[in-house]
Amino acid sequence: MSTTKKMILTLVAFFITVFHIIPFYILITTSLKVRGDFSSRWTFPDYFTLENFTTAWQSANLGNAFMNSFIITIGAAILLIFFGSMAAYPLARRATKLNKAILVLFVAIMVVPPLTALVPLYQMVVEIGMLNTRTVAILNNVAAFMPLTIFLYSGFIRSTIPKELEEAAKIDGCSTFGIFFKIVFPLLKPVTASVLIIACVFIWNDYQFAIFFLQSSDVHTLTVAMDSFVGANQNNLGLVAAAAFMAMIPMAILFLFLQKYFIAGLSSGAVKG
Incomplete structure (x- = not known):
């Protein structure tokens, strides 16, 4: 050049x-x-x-909102990583027509707007009595990001991790679960970082589902709490800016810690895969 x-x-x-x-x-x-x-x-x-920060923290009840967002984001991330990586492993290693069709289906699901399922999902949540619970928020986010998680993990395993490592472990008598958790999973750090950043940022900033399923103030996430706070403080931009700044800090820290793995995970899992 x-x-x-x-x-x-x-x-x-x-x-x-x-x-x-x-x-x-x-x-x-x-x-x-x-x-x-x-x-x-x-x-x-x-x-x-720091007057704006202390006032915003107390007025918007950000402590409770932070806790709810942390629980939902971390809970969904753990389930995505655990079940997503396990589901992706056989899909990546067994190149059958059925597995290829499943991966194509996951790609098709990713282009469907999540709000199309809002009405039947809301009705089901009300009927089973899970409205205004953190559990329903965690499960909703896991369902929304599981196709992308499996797609990234399967592409990364297929293109990056050599089969010879697994074959050697199998010869030594290691079981399938042992091979995955002892050999494969520790090598998934780059794509795991990618999944964490993509999923956690969207889950942390989720508003469209949180406003419907978390209506009680006790389970409000940051986005819902900020919505009411901004409306009540339109003439005091200092408070709004302070609250917004505190809300963005956790995800900014997460990205700074995982950024070196992020690009490697995306390029290997999505481009090569």
Whole structure:
């Protein structure tokens, strides 16, 4: 690649980065300004206060909302990783027509809008008495992301993990479950990171299902709690910005810790697979 092309690509990458950083910059400056400070959103205040953060935490009951979101996100992620990886293993290793058809079906399911199942799903949840429970939120998210999880895991296993490792373990007398949990699963870190980031970010930010199935204030997630909080504080953007900033921190930390595995997992599991 020529020097000119490298410079152009560098400039494009720089402007794209700046374009994405600007909203976060404005969010931070706004969250640090007290009500009545009409200075430009582009300038940092000449004082330091965390008043907006403490007020937003108490007013929006963010502690309870954070706990609900953590329980739902972590619970769904554990089930996705455990059952998704186990289901993907035989699909990746046994290239039968049925298994190929199942993978095609999973791809087809991924393009179906989740809201199409909202009415019958809501009716079923009400009939079995699981409305306003974290359990139904966990199961809904597991069902929504299981096809994508299996698709990524199966592609990664098929394209990255050599069969010779499993054959050697089988010769040594290892069972199928032993081969999976002792040999295969420890090698799934990159795609597991990809699944965690994709699923957790969407589950953490889920609003469309949470607003219907988690109507009680005791089980409100962050998105639902933020919705009512924003409506009540439209004239106090500092509080809204502080609450939004606190809500984004967990997923930002998750991505920073797992980013080195994220690209490897997607490229191996989705592109090669």
